[in-house]
Amino acid sequence: MTAEQVAATLESGMTVGIGGWGSRRKPMALVRAVLGTSVRDLTVISYGGPDVGLLCAAGKVRRVVAPFVTLDTIPLEPNFRRARQAGQIAFTEYDEGMFMFGLLAAAHRLPFLPTRAGMGSDVLRVNPELRTVRSPYGDGEELVAVPALTMDVALVHLNRADARGNAQYLGPDPYLDDLYAKAAARCYVSCERLVDTADLLKEGPVQSLLISRSMVAGVVEAPGGAGFTSCEPDYGRDEERQRRYAETGSDEHQG
């Protein structure tokens, strides 16, 4: 598939999960393709970085669900800030660990999972739809019932994949990309390089095969497809390009 073909499967009002973390291994080629469509009113679920910022700036977003939006080496994301401060988007705020439990719940097709993270904080005040649950065991502890972060579509970027959708990370951190794939009705993978299935174990051990084709609806070969975010070991973050993005709020390399 091409990135444009993936983007064309999105519809206004959908819930879209985006893999990576902050400004690390974001599926930027797929996100840029979404910018070129007419879809609107997306709910975006993300450990947010410039993916969230670009979609907000393009007016594609109704709601952001995230524990943070950051460019990592540059702490604050300019387009997300602007959209929030202008009241243009809704925001569902989560603790990082709570958020993972939402992904785990969706991946396991559970309605929720309990966690301590979030109890006592204002996350429950600003998201009054969040519920708590009491442990049915002797401890009787009250916990946050994190609802499943179920998605219509997930977009992730990995280092290698075969044409059927078996996808491999070669960097040091898988982030939570396999959970996005499992939490979504459809997951699309972009990769730095498409390889034959027989070659998947040439560059990494079997444990690096993070996502199975059974969870993947389509694969896009997109060299540099995470740029300007990092995609180790293929490339690090393009700090100069990121700095220009942070200053201008626009990404001249889009498209």
Place this chain on the structure above:
Amino acid sequence: MSTRADVCVVACAEAFRGDGEILAAGIGGAVTVLAARLARLTFEPDLLTHDGGCLLTGDVPPLGRPPEVVEGWLPFRDHLWLVLNGRRHVMLGASQIDRHGNTNISCIGDWARPKAQLLGVRGAPGNTRCDPTSYWIPRHGPRVFVPQVDLVSGLGTDRGAAELRRVVTNLAVLDFAGPDGTMRLVSVHPGVSVADVVAATGFELAVPGEVPVTREPTAGELRVLDRLDPGRAREREVAA
């Protein structure tokens, strides 16, 4: 001869004293990362430290340098596990903090339409609920030390924090042994008066009759710091 930054790093390192075999995590910048590494290389050798990415380091490299020895793998998902498991002591930052240690890193102003959108709550709710937490605040002033934070990201002593250990600033060391778990002045850094700290704090601070001066680094600690931070990145982070 030690600088204010040296005093701050040692005061932050002291927060990890007695922690044993848990992860000592500094968040961003030089001072908290140096503090964890200094503690491990001196009085708290069992501490685990990481490289700022996903490696647990077997050796203790200088700032910005990769480890030569790796003793473990800690990708983000395991970091989130570690928080719930309670084997982590993190030294966080805060844009606002109140007298009970409630902190805000999410936004300034009304949450529905903030004056300034910051990071979001990140991991602060879970960290403070499940693990010992300390704070490093490089600019001690009334805009940070406020009567009430705009959004509680990290929990204070009145909201079920697991354990707030200490707050280190460019002026002083504070803890939460004041009345009803409120902030108390523990020591003032060399050259700082109690009145300076009180004036820079936007709420009523518990101040004991005798306030000692924060200890200065030993010659041995200064040698370790020179090896860990030869470029003295710590100086650029500390407002005198």
